Amino acid sequence: MRQKTGQPSGLDEASGRLDQSQWPAPIVRLFLGATTLEAVIKAADDANPVKVKGQLCEAHFYAGELALAKDATDEAVRLLRLAADGCPRIYFEWAPANAELHKLDTKH
Secondary structure (H helix, E strand, C coil), X not given: CHHHHCCCCHHHHHHCCCCCCCCCHHHHHHXXXXXXXXXXXXXXXXXXXXXXXXXXXXXXXXXXXXXXXXXXXXXXXXXXXXXXXXXXXXXXXXHHHHHHHHHHHHHC
């Protein structure tokens, strides 16, 4: 990972092209260490409940993946479970959230 070497990552460069006021910029900022999960969850709020459900799905899944990368297994399981339970099945994140949970359950 370039992050460990102090070199800019592709994510750093790509984030500059995102509209920072629009979704999924909060998730990108989470991966860059520039925001908190709480702020991402707050940013997922919207007047449209269908949009909120989808954005929370994405927030939980990607935060769960980030927790796994940081070896925070308990937090990853909690977040991936929220994604698996809350994601509409048509969302890309539903299947990998369930697969990660299955993989983690078999490790215990």
